[in-house]
Amino acid sequence: MNQRKNPTQKPKVIKSYRLRLNLLFVLATTLVIVIATLYPFNFSLPHSFSVTDFFASFNHVSSFQDQVNNVLLFMPLGFYCANFLQKLKIRILLQIIIVLVLSAGLSLTVETLQIFLPSRSPTPADIVNNTLGGGLGLLGFYFWNYQKLSNTGSQTTGNSSRLSNQQITGFILAYVSFTLLISIFWQSTINLSNWDLNYPLVLGNERTGNRPWQGYISEVYITDKAISSYEARKGLNDATNYFKNLDGSLLANYQLNGKCCYQEQTGNLPELLWQGTPTNIEEEGQGVFVNSSQWLKTAESVKNLNQRISQKSEFTLFANLATENTQQTGPARIISISGSYLRRNLTLSQQGNYLDLRLRTPLTGENGADLQLMIPKVFTDNKFHQIIITYSRGTVQVYIDKVQRSYSFHLLELIPFNQKLFYYALIFIPLGASLAILNLLANNRVIVSKVLIPSGILLPSILMEAILITESHKSLSWKNLFLGILFTAGTMLIFKIRAEYLKARS
Incomplete structure (x- = not known):
């Protein structure tokens, strides 16, 4: 006597197959990263190696092209990780944490292994850029699949249609803290802490x-x-x-x-x-x-x-x-x-x-x-x-023979526009996406849409410029202010347009 087939068996098989396929994509992107960062694997172990030697090995910096490549390299990892975690029905906030930790952990691992590669030079900036690349990959996934973010929003808010006041407060604190950390990071780029002690x-x-x-x-x-x-x-x-x-x-x-x-x-x-x-x-x-x-x-x-x-x-x-x-x-x-x-x-x-x-x-x-x-x-x-x-504090003052013949430069004001565009995109695109996610999860709550969103668009640019002016003695740059606001507001607007488009299609 033939047994009846369970009608739910086929969808479960398909779901399991897709889950394994997504995991395979995550592993494949990880393998690509390992090959790209460690090839040709000609490791050389020193006779003696101390903790001091370990930290001294990171006393390098990346070129602008390397920074771009390091961000792009980790974006597919963030994209496929987000896809995999979404299918596991992991909460969105936990997804963000997992992707960032995984990206930072993988980057730290390969940078540490590069210490033992004669052809490679590990740099702290690579870890930051790789982590940001993973985060941008996650944002890219939810940009193209904005409806999935909307569907999983209730998981973050505890099956409620609206964020609680405590959750909104926590978001604001995290948002401001990230802005402060970015400002401190910018300030650290003009110090001399990376000088090599062994030069004559x-x-x-x-x-x-x-x-x-x-x-x-x-x-x-x-x-x-x-x-x-x-x-x-x-x-x-x-x-x-x-x-x-x-x-x-x-x-x-x-x-x-x-x-x-x-x-x-x-x-x-x-x-x-x-x-x-x-x-x-x-x-x-x-x-x-x-x-x-x-x-x-x-x-x-x-x-x-x-x-x-x-x-x-x-x-x-x-x-x-x-x-x-x-x-x-x-x-x-x-x-x-x-x-x-x-x-x-x-x-x-x-x-x-x-x-x-x-x-x-x-x-x-x-x-x-x-x-x-x-x-x-x-x-x-x-x-x-x-x-x-x-x-x-980032200012170079040069005098030739007399103080009347002087020249002044501020390093932050000398950054080429294409590089500044890249750096500001890395900083303010995630901030704009965060505001879009907040607005979505808050279900257009008035205090969020009318107060927090406008403030969130303006605050990061103003705060970062104010800190750099105070700490670095640079002059006020309206161009920098506008650039930060443009990226933040533009990203949020693009996410919103994407959401309306997907809503209309469905």
Whole structure:
């Protein structure tokens, strides 16, 4: 006797098949990420490895292109994870947490493994960008499947048609907290905490000897504090007495006269020694002469200087120098705290008649060249020029011979528009999507739609700009304010239009 088939058996089989298929997509995207970030898997284990070595391995930064790629790489993972979790009927808030934790955990795992890959350099920014990529993938899933978000909304609100006051308050606190964290992150991109402690001080070249400069250098002072224009005037009028009176703030004092050796006067740093094949070392009243055959480098790394400046995130550098050739390019390195021609903490160079300044921060990259800091008409003659460069809170102030001839840059204001567009999209698109989700789950509650939504659109941009102005001393940018508001409001509007479209179709 044949048994009757259960009419519910086929839908259950289909549901189970789709669930396994979605899990397969999650595993496939994970495998793609592993291959893309760890190939060719040529791991090399060191003989000794400490906790200090682990954290030091993350002292790298990503280029803009790498940041874009890291976000895009994790978006499919977030998309398919959201699809899988939705089919398991997981609450939306828990879905968000799972996707973000999974993205961050996978990213941290591959970044840690990259420590043991000679061809890879782990960076903290990659973990942030990968996590944001996973979050954007989740938002992308619910954008195209907005009706599913609406259907699962009741799970978040405890089978109620409206969010409770406590849930709305919790959302507001989370929203504001995220905005504050983003503002703090932006502020951290202009500090000097990522300086490498193991770089030496080099005069007239790179450590690798392939970016020579031809000219004279007579004095070099470096401090771990920024100075005002009034103090800069005193330094330019009488550098010797001014910098020597700075006491504990003075980290480097090199008087470059005589054949050898060039001891650092404060005792903080190692002596400068000749490199290359020196053939023209004479006692010169105007300082030492450096070129492609002879340059100076400290006997070992200037660890104390790097550490002090990294901790305080400010410095002042004074140099008295003269070029021998006004057409030098490369840029030709004059003074450099660097490990190679691609990695540095700080470098002064000559590029034609321009003074080229490279400063390592999380924003400017390991080579310090992601943002252009160029001062024109410095090397138009062969005369000696006094140069003061002082840095604090993202502001670079440069004085050439006198305080009246000064140049000021703020790193946050130098970000190219395409990069700023990308960064603001990463920040404000999730915020706009969050407002759209709140409006949906609150079922168009008046206090949400009339008060919280408009406030939520304006608050992040205003708060972030206010914090950056206060902490970084940057000028107010109406363009930045408008850009943040545009992304937040635009994202929410797009989600709303999508919801109306799907509602009309159904």
